[in-house]
Amino acid sequence: MSSTRTTPPSRAGTGRSVRRPGDRVFAGTAKGAGILILVILAGVAAFLVVEAVPALTAPAEEIPGDGGLASYVAPLVFGTLLAAVIALLVATPLAVAIALFIGYYAPRRLAQGLGYLVDLLAAIPSIVYGFWGIFWLAPKLVPLFEWLERTLGFIPLFAGPASTTGRTMLTTGLVLAVMILPIVSAISREVFLQVPSLHREAALALGATRWEMIRMAVLPYGRSGVIGGSMLGLGRALGETMAVAIVLSVSGGITFNLISSGNPSTIAANIALEFPESSGIDINTLIASGLALFVITLAVNVLARAIVNRRAEFSGAN
Amino acid sequence: MAKRIDVSDLNIYYGNFLAVENVNVSIEPRSITALIGPSGCGKSTFLRSINRMHEVVPGGRVEGKIVMDGQDLYGADVDPVDVRRQIGMVFQRPNPFPTMSIYENVAAGIRLNNKKMRKSDLDDLVERSLRGANLWNEVKDRLNRPGAGLSGGQQQRLCIARAIAVEPDVLLMDEPASALDPISTLAIEDLMADLKERFTIVIVTHNMQQAARVSEQTGFFNLSGVGQPGRLIEFNPTEKIFSNPDQKATEDYISGRFG
Numbered sequence: 001m002s003s004t005r006t007t008p009p010s011r012a013g014t015g016r017s018v019r020r021p022g023d024r025v026f027a028g029t030a031k032g033a034g035i036l037i038l039v040i041l042a043g044v045a046a047f048l049v050v051e052a053v054p055a056l057t058a059p060a061e062e063i064p065g066d067g068g069l070a071s072y073v074a075p076l077v078f079g080t081l082l083a084a085v086i087a088l089l090v091a092t093p094l095a096v097a098i099a100l101f102i103g104y105y106a107p108r109r110l111a112q113g114l115g116y117l118v119d120l121l122a123a124i125p126s127i128v129y130g131f132w133g134i135f136w137l138a139p140k141l142v143p144l145f146e147w148l149e150r151t152l153g154f155i156p157l158f159a160g161p162a163s164t165t166g167r168t169m170l171t172t173g174l175v176l177a178v179m180i181l182p183i184v185s186a187i188s189r190e191v192f193l194q195v196p197s198l199h200r201e202a203a204l205a206l207g208a209t210r211w212e213m214i215r216m217a218v219l220p221y222g223r224s225g226v227i228g229g230s231m232l233g234l235g236r237a238l239g240e241t242m243a244v245a246i247v248l249s250v251s252g253g254i255t256f257n258l259i260s261s262g263n264p265s266t267i268a269a270n271i272a273l274e275f276p277e278s279s280g281i282d283i284n285t286l287i288a289s290g291l292a293l294f295v296i297t298l299a300v301n302v303l304a305r306a307i308v309n310r311r312a313e314f315s316g317a318n
Numbered sequence: 319m320a321k322r323i324d325v326s327d328l329n330i331y332y333g334n335f336l337a338v339e340n341v342n343v344s345i346e347p348r349s350i351t352a353l354i355g356p357s358g359c360g361k362s363t364f365l366r367s368i369n370r371m372h373e374v375v376p377g378g379r380v381e382g383k384i385v386m387d388g389q390d391l392y393g394a395d396v397d398p399v400d401v402r403r404q405i406g407m408v409f410q411r412p413n414p415f416p417t418m419s420i421y422e423n424v425a426a427g428i429r430l431n432n433k434k435m436r437k438s439d440l441d442d443l444v445e446r447s448l449r450g451a452n453l454w455n456e457v458k459d460r461l462n463r464p465g466a467g468l469s470g471g472q473q474q475r476l477c478i479a480r481a482i483a484v485e486p487d488v489l490l491m492d493e494p495a496s497a498l499d500p501i502s503t504l505a506i507e508d509l510m511a512d513l514k515e516r517f518t519i520v521i522v523t524h525n526m527q528q529a530a531r532v533s534e535q536t537g538f539f540n541l542s543g544v545g546q547p548g549r550l551i552e553f554n555p556t557e558k559i560f561s562n563p564d565q566k567a568t569e570d571y572i573s574g575r576f577g
Contacts, residue, residue: 198413202477204374206427206484207403216426220417314417314464 045294052288054281062281064274073289075253079169079264080293083244084237086173086258087180092230094177095185100214102185103192115189122182130246133175138166138247145170145259156256163261167249170258172266175243180233187232191225192218224308231304238297244269267293320347320518321387321404321487323368328382329547330360330367332375337363339547341382343537350510350519352529352556355539356571360548361522364539365490368520369405370398386487403431406481406517410493412473414465414480421461423476424448427484443483451479452509471502478509482517489513491521495528507532526572530560538568 060068098118102111145168149160195218203213244266250273252262265273271286278286323345330338338360345351353361366372367380370391384391391401414423424444428435435443444461448454453475457468465476474494481489491510495503510519510532523529529536537553552565563569 196413198409198411199415201371201374201409202413202415202480203426205369205371205402205407205409206430206480207399208430209399212430216430217415220415223417314419 048287048291048294051284052291053284055284055288058281058284063285064282069285069288072285073267073292075264076267076270076289077292077296078254079248080238080266080268080296082169082256082264083172083176083248083266084234086170087176087237088230088234090174090177091181091184091233092226095181095229095233096188096219096226098181098185099188099192100218102189104210104214104218115186118182118185120182121178122186125242126179126240127242127246129175129179130243133171133243133247134167137175138168138171140166141168141171141174142166148259157258159257160260162259163249165249165261167247167261168259169248169263172244172248172263173258175247176237176240179240179243180236183236184226184229184233187229188222188226191222191229194225195221220314227304227308231301234300235297238293238300239268240266241268241272245272320516322347323488323518323520324383324385325368326383326385328364328367328380328384330363330372330380331378333377336547338367338539339549341550343550343553345518345520346535347518348514348516349534350514350521350532351535351537352533353520353522353537353539354524354526354529354571355548355551356541357524358548359539359541361537361539362492363548364550365492365520365522366407368488369407369490370401371407373398403427403484404486405488405490406484406486408474408477408481408489408491408494411497412470412477414468414473414476416464416466418465419462420448420457420465420468420476423465424479424483426480431484447479447483448476450482450513451475452505452512453479469502471498471505474498474502474506475509478506478513482513486517488518488520491519493522493524496524503528526560530556536560538563538565538571540567540571 055063055069058069060066063069063072065072098114102115102118106114142162142164145160145162145166148158149162152158153160199217199221200213203216208216248263248265248269249261250263250265250270253264255262255264267289271290274286275283325341325343325345328338328341329336330341341364353365355361363372368384368391372378372380380392382392386404390396414420415426418426421444424447425440428440428443445454445458448457453472456472457463457476465473468476474497478489478494495506498506507528510521513519521529521533533556535553536556536559538551538559539548540551541548552559552563552568554564558564559568560572563572569575
């Protein structure tokens with residue numbers, strides 16, 4: 001406590017060290033920003049809950065579909081999760097591969113250009129992805145769906161009948177995968193580049209090939225970052241509205257059949273499509289489905305945090 | 319099994335920059351060879367060229383020959399990965415894999431060599447390696463804890479255990495004790511005295527007392543100016559280097575007149 005000798009005691013008896021104005025301003029701003037996030041989050045949650053209450057308490061026959069709130073929301077929740085999971089399963093390995101290629105395999109000049117191009121994918125508006133999905137990707141996928149039905153039709157996922165327009169759950173998942181690819185790969189790339197060269201050299205000096213070095217030092221070190229990036233991507237996939245609303249052909253309820261034209265909608269797309277023609281209790285129902293999405297997103301993030309923390313002491317952060 | 323290393327006419331480059339010039343030296347098996355010299359003189363670069371780690375740096379390349387018991391390490395058909403499996407390395411800063419437990423760190427090299435090993439054999443080998451690195455008694459109760467949780471000196475001995483677990487022919491140590499306190503340093507030096515019975519050891523050090531204490535042979539690297547390549551000025555038995563060196567520059571350096 002050498003500073004206390006040169007400065008007069010701040011307040012009698014408190015024994016606290018001097019607070020400088022700059023420190024105080026910075027601490028205040030940081031604290032304010034942190035509180036603001038909580039306030040906004042609480043505000044959104046409160047709005048959702050308050051507006052959802054009429055739908056939650058309404059008798060079943062007033063809810064659209066006449067089956068009550070649960071049977072209205074359930075297919076939407078299912079569709080949302082299914083589309084997002086497909087997107088994540090496709091995008092994460094691809095994003096990790098892109099990040100590894102950019103970080104460890106591509107020549108430096110190519111790597112920069114490639115990284116820039118992948119980042120550019122994030123700047124394309126989602127409605128453009130929607131048009132790309134419905135006009136370009138969907139027709140191209142029809143032959144694939146027919147082939148899947150013929151050869152793998154015994155698997156419920158590909159039971160068919162194959163959609164003739166290609167506007168299926170699988171197409172939607174693939175469009176979403178392309179949309180979240182830049183987020184996941186940009187974050188993966190950053191964490192892979194942060195792997196200390198000490199650890200990479202440790203692996204190489206043991207006689208690791210480049211791939212073995214990546215498996216030993218790079219992937220485990222970047223694991224939590226990749227999970228974090230995937231969760232950001234998943235958040236976008238869960239909440240994506242326009243692209244899904246355009247691409248997905250909706251009719252029917254819960255089904256694991258990925259290649260037929262009868263699909264459950266997703267929460268966000270359903271709200272976007274139904275809202276203009278809704279009034280009264282219908283709007284409350286839509287907001288209640290929004291509340292469900294809010295809860296899902298929160299749960300997913302908590303889960304991801306738990307996964308990352310489970311091996312925190314092996315994370316390399318210490 | 320310890321092996322002998324013969325270096326002839328070795329030039330080491332970073333891109334077009336000649337970093338180390340014309341090294342000729344023979345390193346004896348079952349002994350400790352120390353490399354000393356001022357910062358930037360190329361001793362670490364030379365050390366890293368022995369196990370072909372130098373070429374990991376972009377632009378890093380060498381000319382000349384390094385022969386280990388008759389095998390040309392830079393021969394056209396030699397895979398650097400194989401060279402590194404025969405020549406272990408310990409780095410200046412302890413670098414256990416942070417994502418692995420103590421046990422996994424030691425077993426990492428064996429897993430790489432794709433040897434299918436029974437669990438009990440692997441357990442034995444991990445224990446033997448940790449005993450060899452004088453670490454067993456300190457970690458035997460927490461083999462599944464992260465290696466990064468150990469103290470700096472323990473981490474460095476863990477890295478030594480990891481390096482010797484694959485039974486290399488040669489062990490390279492790049493200032494292995496420079497980040498450690500005196501007690502940990504002593505532990506590493508004692509360990510080196512044990513290890514030289516089984517391995518050829520080459521150590522780079524900034525600590526001249528350490529070179530004098532542990533090594534049989536000492537090489538003095540120096541450079542004549544900034545931007546000039548480093549050279550091996552003198553290579554002699556350690557006793558001679560520290561009492562009656564052949565070169566004036568060596569005497570100036572070890573007596574503290576420069577560097």
